[in-house]
Amino acid sequence: MTIRVLIADDHKLFRQGLISLMNTRQDLVEVVGEAESGEEAIKLAEQLKPDVILMDIYMPQGDGLQASKVIHGRFPEIAIVILTSSEKDGHLYEAVQTGVSGYLLKSLDAEELFGMLEGVTRGEAAMTRAMATRLLKGVANRMVVEEKGESSLTERELLVLRLVASGASNPEIAESLSISVNTVKSHLKNILEKLQLDNRTQAATYALKRGLVSPRDK
Amino acid sequence: MTIRVLIADDHKLFRQGLISLMNTRQDLVEVVGEAESGEEAIKLAEQLKPDVILMDIYMPQGDGLQASKVIHGRFPEIAIVILTSSEKDGHLYEAVQTGVSGYLLKSLDAEELFGMLEGVTRGEAAMTRAMATRLLKGVANRMVVEEKGESSLTERELLVLRLVASGASNPEIAESLSISVNTVKSHLKNILEKLQLDNRTQAATYALKRGLVSPRDK
DNA sequence: AGGGATATCACCCGTTGGAGTGAGAAAAAA
DNA sequence: TTTTTTCTCACTCCAACGGGTGATATCCCT
Numbered sequence A, B: 001m002t003i004r005v006l007i008a009d010d011h012k013l014f015r016q017g018l019i020s021l022m023n024t025r026q027d028l029v030e031v032v033g034e035a036e037s038g039e040e041a042i043k044l045a046e047q048l049k050p051d052v053i054l055m056d057i058y059m060p061q062g063d064g065l066q067a068s069k070v071i072h073g074r075f076p077e078i079a080i081v082i083l084t085s086s087e088k089d090g091h092l093y094e095a096v097q098t099g100v101s102g103y104l105l106k107s108l109d110a111e112e113l114f115g116m117l118e119g120v121t122r123g124e125a126a127m128t129r130a131m132a133t134r135l136l137k138g139v140a141n142r143m144v145v146e147e148k149g150e151s152s153l154t155e156r157e158l159l160v161l162r163l164v165a166s167g168a169s170n171p172e173i174a175e176s177l178s179i180s181v182n183t184v185k186s187h188l189k190n191i192l193e194k195l196q197l198d199n200r201t202q203a204a205t206y207a208l209k210r211g212l213v214s215p216r217d218k
Numbered sequence C: 001a002g003g004g005a006t007a008t009c010a011c012c013c014g015t016t017g018g019a020g021t022g023a024g025a026a027a028a029a030a
Numbered sequence D: 001t002t003t004t005t006t007c008t009c010a011c012t013c014c015a016a017c018g019g020g021t022g023a024t025a026t027c028c029c030t
Helices: A012-023 A038-048 A064-074 A092-097 A110-121 A129-147 A155-165 A170-177 A181-195 A200-209 B012-023 B038-048 B064-074 B092-097 B110-121 B129-147 B155-165 B170-177 B181-195 B200-209
Strands: A003-008 A029-035 A052-055 A079-084 A102-105 B003-008 B029-035 B052-055 B079-084 B102-105
Touching (some): A003 A012, A003 A038, A029 A038, A038 A064, A064 A092, A079 A110, A102 A110, A155 A170, A155 A181, A155 B200, A170 A181, A181 A200, A200 B200, B003 B038, B012 B029, B029 B038, B038 B052, B038 B064, B064 B079, B064 B092, B092 B102, B155 B181, B155 B200
Parallel strands (some): A003 A029, A003 A052, A052 A079, B003 B029, B052 B079, B079 B102
16 A cells, blocks of 8 residues: 655745655555645645645745645645744744654755655654754743743743834834843843744744734735 | 824824924814834824824834834724934835825924814825935835846846845955955945945845845844 | 842854845747 | 847945854843
């Protein structure tokens, strides 16, 4: 019985490369479809019912995480493995929460990929050690966060976060709060650490999505 | 007849300074109240019905622009003058759209401020030449934008904007779109110019507020 | 009295961001 | 067929950002 795989990635070349790679192990896997966007991935997942979906994050028309959430909600039996390119992207936590079965880097070796695919169909999680380590740290952090109730951000940090979300730079925030830029950076550093984010832009969208800030409509 | 002024600024010292300044011209102006937040400003505007509100932008609990919108909606007879500190902040366009009567810098001279206040009560706009110039350029730009239908952003720019809103860095965007970092910067520069924004964080919140991106809930 | 969390700030350092300028190629519109 | 728009990229330059480390003072809690 071969593993039926759906590939979702907007890079045609990457898809083709993967397919030819898969074809070298036709005893093990079979590529049953390709999607160029998140939306297409959802559609094909429904039509093809693959065993595994290899999903990129950045895609036009519905990114991979959103698509993963939808697919996992409707077809929990389909294993979704995120295949991303950047080593340090802050989507790991978001991804595991959407119910994906794995989170791998494109720098992965072909043999490792096959091994992961086998494991995934047996219900194991697909993840490199480095990712797992990051995840554990993150989870530990989150637990601290949650048991503290709400966001665990201090008042001061919330103030800084709101200003970040308003598009203010660190010097502007410093002036607004009458503190030094160093202190602003210190607060922001703690915010990013607590929320497991990579940069101020993610912090801003985080704040908006959670209504920590007044989304001045329009 | 003196001009009744409400001061809304979270910096107590600044408020007090302004008040003592105002008291030197009791023949002209009278400070009838102080607010430390946007919410308080709305409340006091209703209670006191001042002639003019001097409003800061960055404030905890409801920023000045939001408060301005509410107040202008309910009491259009009250003139609102934004008093901000940073020379180059991208809220100018947002501010004028909320119906404020003026947009001044805190670096303003006291005599100029009094002059502006007199003008405002006569229905004139309060604005420095520099601000007016920036505004005109912006309006000209906006008109180009609007007659082009929708956002005037090109496809490529929209793609970049979505990635920016997802919290991706320029190198990450470059890799995702298979173009150079220089090109990403070029696109982003054009985006910021077209939308009259200052930085990528503002671009991200812009995208979120307008639903250009899938706000992955949560 | 001691421990932990908070808020403040300094210094270093490498990377990123954004402004400015210029320019070429291809596609679309005039 | 010109002209304009779009997309691409290079190069410089400086400010801003973010990581890391460490320090001090305050306050709260036990």
